[in-house]
Amino acid sequence: MPQLNGGGGDDLGANDELISFKDEGEQEEKISENSSAERDLADVKSSLVNESETNQNSSSDSEAERRPPPRSESFRDKSRESLEEAAKRQDGGLFKGPPYPGYPFIMIPDLTSPYLPNGSLSPTARTLHIQSGSTHYSAYKTIEHQIAIQYLQMKWPLLDVQAGSLQSRQALKDARSPSPAHIVSNKVPVVQHPHHVHPLTPLITYSNEHFTPGNPPPHLPADVDPKTGIPRPPHPPDISPYYPLSPGTVGQIPHPLGWLVPQQGQPVYPITTGGFRHPYPTALTVNASMSSFLSSRFPPHMVPPHHTLHTTGIPHPAIVTPTVKQESSQSDVASLHSSKHQDSKKEEEKKKPHIKKPLNAFMLYMKEMRAKVVAECTLKESAAINQILGRRWHALSREEQAKYYELARKERQLHMQLYPGWSARDNYVGGYGKKKKRKRDKQPGETNDLSAPKKCRARFGLDQQNNWCGPCSL
DNA sequence: TCACCTTTGAAGGTC
DNA sequence: GACCTTCAAAGGTGA
Structure with missing residues (x-):
């Protein structure tokens, strides 16, 4: 399978990415999750039913010989079969584009990726970005917009602001105006509440809770979150909901760089000099190409500071300040009431933000x-949803999976640039070897008797004959 | 209130 | 290198 890194020297990508598909033979996976929801669910349902049948059969020794192969292989085979069957049904003509119409990566390693192995933009890509930026320049009135767009394009190529989509551009231009487009968007209907949308990155959601939604201007139609009842700002239709144009998108925040600037009543992120706060503080600093580009293209006062913002104590949304969650009140209050400031400083130093x-x-x-x-x-x-997602994940085509691998690789790349000294072990509670909590004690490959779909079936009433859960069609 | 469940992948540690 | 462990997200569930 294609090495995503393409031998480009980037060791950030997992070498074994997509390798699992090798085990699945040469299946012609022309099916994507973009198939109709009904068909997809039917496939999932079929897989789950087969699995359940397998489990049922496993209880009978007399049928042991007729039992399908081990579960994992069984699923893969079944998945392949179901995929092939589905492919036939679809007559190969229903392949719709990836969920990111504007996704510029054609997953040919290092041929189309605008990033050099070291993580910086390749000259070609940079040129493209600049050119596209020029295009947008005519569309946007303010230079602040230009910075925002350029930055979005650089950091999140998925963002369809440069795809030439008139719709997206219009959406951006009219971001302040109410648009129901996001409602009818055919994209993945992940219209998350800003509270759940990471403000930095389209896909990583390190610490969404830092961005509680502000009250939208009265003139804006409040897209009310059905769950929370909290109004949501309209979302540009062609922009993946993951992209943080905003909690508040453009329309909610007066400042054109509002998505970079703390909203009112959000003291979580202190505003630095000039009021500029960047969600990925060092992203602009680290990326020399972007930095130089900004410096040369915009007046100094428009260019974000180049010094290490993140070292100044400005938390990245990936950072979950311990004081917010766990170690909060007690020690904080203690430090406040303590006359020993040095001790409190030491304690604060010990409280490293959770990245x-x-x-x-x-x-x-x-x-x-x-x-x-x-x-x-x-x-x-x-748990049940994740099981379904896991199956769908395996049902994805290589190309579609490659998109996510590529995104993940870039996220890791960016994360590593932002936090050079960070290690995954830093988040280990109690250090490695000391379990934070007890998880399931099962052998590899062993599954719990009561899988989530089974739970579902049990909960809603399992049709034992069909082994089918009516309410959820699984 | 909080661990658990459940998924895959990444990372780090151990042997 | 194989294997193990933990964590990342998510939200319902149960202790």
Whole structure:
């Protein structure tokens, strides 16, 4: 399988990415999850039913010989079969584009990726970005917009602001005006509440809770979150909901760089000099190409500071300040009331902000697809949803998976640039070898007797004959 | 209130 | 190198 890194020397990507598909033979996976929801669910349902049948059969020794192969292989085979069958049904003509119409990566390693192995933009890509930026320059009135767009394009090539999409450009231009487009968007219906949308990156959602939504201007139509009831700002239709144009997108925040600037009533991120706060503080600093580009293209006062912002104590949204969650009140209060400032300083130093791990490909996929699965299925239990997502993940074509691997690779790259000294071990509670919590004690390959779909079936009433859960169609 | 469940992948440690 | 462990997201569930 294609090495995503393409031998480009980038060791950030996992070498074994997509290798699992080798085990699946040469299946012609022309099916994507973009197949109709019904068909997709039917496939999932079929797989789950087969699995359940397998489990049922496993209880009978007399049928042991007729039992399908081990579960994992069984699933893969079944998955392949179901895929092939589905491919036939679809007559090969229903392949719709990837969920990111504007996605510029054609997953040919190092041929189209605008990033050099070292993570910086290649000259060609940079040129493209600049050119596209020029195009947008005519469309936007303010230079602030230009900075925002350029930065978005550089950091998140998925963002369809440069795809020449008149719709997207119009959407951006009219971001302040109400548009129902996001409602009818055919994209993955992950219209997350800003509270759940990472403000920095389209896909990583390190610490969404830092960005509680502000009150939208009265003139804006409030897209009310059905769950929370909190109004959401309209979202540009062609922009993946993961992209943080905003909690508040453009329209909600007066400042054109509002997505970079703390919203009112959000003291989490202190505003630095000039009020500029960047969600990925060092991203602009680290990326020399972008930095020089900004410096040369915009007046100094428009260019974000180049010094190490993140070292100044400005938390990245990936950072979950311990004081917010766990170690909060007690020690803080103690430090406040303590006359020993030095001790409190030491304590504060010990309280290193929790920098979350960058999301891997599957996590990125889950974040995108979860809402869709939840919408299609009555299930809301994450364990069950994750099982479905896991199956869908395996059902994805290589190309589609490659997108997420590529995204994950870039996220890791960016994360590593932002936090050079960070290690995944930093997040280990109690250090390696000391379990934070007890998880399931099962042998590799062993599954719990009560899988999530089974739980679902048990909960909603399993049709034992069909082994089918009516309410969720699984 | 919080661990658990459940998924895959990445990372780090151990042997 | 193989194997193991932990964590990343998510939200319902149960202790």
